[in-house]
Amino acid sequence: EGGRTALHHAAVRGEPEMLKFLINAGTKSYNEDDEEDIESGGGEKLQPKMLLTMVDEQGDTALHKAVLSYKLEAVRFLVDADPDFEYSSNISGDTPLIIAIREAQLNENKYDTGKIRKLLFMMQPNQIKVRTGENEWTLLHHAAYNGDVSIIADIIKFCPSCLELVDNEGKNFLHIAAKWEKVQVVKHVLGARDIPVSVLNDQDNDGNTPLHIAAITGNETLTRCFLFDPRVVKTTVNKDGQPVLHAIKFSYDKRKAGVFDIVDTVDQSDLKDQRDFDLVVGALIATVSFTAGITVPGGYISDGPNQGMAVLSKKGSFVAFIISNNMALIFSLYAVFSHFCARRLSEEAEIIYQLNVATFCTLAAIYCMMVAFIMGSFAVLANSSWLGIVVSIISCFFFIFACRPMWRIAMQRKRCTAASQHKRST
Structure with missing residues (x-):
């Protein structure tokens, strides 16, 4: 029914013993079939944990169902069964981690939703890299767009390499935060001293850095956050030939910004x-x-x-x-x-x-x-x-x-x- 396997039903009910039995039975069955194929000289070797990858008509795996049902032990078992498996998004564009985050927010971390979210961040950080939508945004891009500092803090902690991911326009999550004027996100990220400098100064397909985009928005508070951070480069020029400092339209302390030796120059x-x-x-x-x-x-x-x-x-x-x-x-x-x-x-x-x-x-x-x-x-x-x-x-x-x-x-x-x-x- 609906393309669901026995593993999907067991995940919904949250029965770790049944999940263990099904996966072991599936593995044993596949191994026996493989031996017969090898002896007969034909056939292709099957993946022993293929049940984990099977999806229903909504594109949900068993892990999707376990997360949606708030079954912590089932989630833990499925993740432990294959920690390296890269889960994709379902038809709605949701990965198990995205579902866990949404449910934790809706339920204020009750019903084990907070624990499930933390578990997936720790054990399945690769889900952060899954791209969704026309813009190919990752979870980090969506978090920046929504101004969700807690998600960004978890990503910085559990998957720092994800910070450099960009969408189809070459924008990283700081570009998105600057474009949509998410000041709290920018302040939190700049306050984390272990953020790679390349993330702060990354240029998108138009040659704009996060500082450039912040200056274009005209938001003084946002722009000053970037401007007064010594790690942010202030000499970049975009593909239109516009220096980043020329995009700033308000007065500021040039000595504090560290640009007193370049800001007064003209082309x-x-x-x-x-x-x-x-x-x-x-x-x-x-x-x-x-x-x-x-x-x-x-x-x-x-x-x-x-x-x-x-x-x-x-x-x-x-x-x-x-x-x-x-x-x-x-x-x-x-x-x-x-x-x-x-x-x-x-x-x-x-x-x-x-x-x-x-x-x-x-x-x-x-x-x-x-x-x-x-x-x-x-x-x-x-x-x-x-x-x-x-x-x-x-x-x-x-x-x-x-x-x-x-x-x-x-x-x-x-x-x-x-x-x-x-x-x-x-």
Whole structure:
């Protein structure tokens, strides 16, 4: 009935003596048949424990049935009968171990379900490696997906070699935990110091490590778990050419993460875009400053002994305008000149130096140009002092708004300097 053998029925009833009798009888029968075949010179030698492998219409072996019926002694006997046998999954995709785990959870380890689960983990760890479903997930993948830390802890204890198993996308269980944001699983695994480093840094078919996937999800807590673990490599690049650190979109302690010497670097395409943009800004400031120096505010004296002189030349605000505008022109031209030199240098250190000089000069030119605008406006609005003051106050908001980004730039340079010194000292 239903394809079940006598061994299936004995397993359901949990009768170890009957199980022992059936297996021994089957073994004796097979041996006798083998001897007759050998004497007659024909036949194929049969496996002495074939009864253990026989399945019913649901794909269940006798061990499946014993586990489903909570028969601890029957389970123990069947496992001892052939500890090395590799049980497969039934039609539902369940191995005896998966059934034991599910029943233990449903029954809160009552009715010997907890003992059966532990016994199978100890005696049949190979069941963890059985792949099921379209993704070819193992028990470990399913545990990571469900966030079941207890199962993962047992697998780490009884089958550490199973940790490196991957599905058909090349993902191990940490990839799955990161993708589905199972923070507790990741914390538990990273807290186990004997986890192979290869598991933490394994790349899937797309070249993504668990850290890469965690960063893509945007989960800061999850990403920081990987980021602050010294065993996790932070220099990997996936097949799309994206460095793992470029996928992180939030601020973090770069020194604690151990990436202060690599995180602020950019690839060549980003560096080229930055140089082109800075060059355009420098050239624009130089053009504006040069134009303002020729067409001074207030115009020129058209007649008399001072013909051709600036009308506002004797005012202090006009003098300040001329000086600041001249400095803006000098800084911007030197920034353009530094970019010109950087494009023709081949040594990386020299190129970076020239680009840093160009950046500093561009920032200085922007500030000087703003000062020149304020002083020029104040000079031409001298007859309406209140309006000149209002314009000057409004213009000063630029310096207030610029404080934060300048502070960030200064702190970043400080970290880079500290990183360079640390790298040289080590």
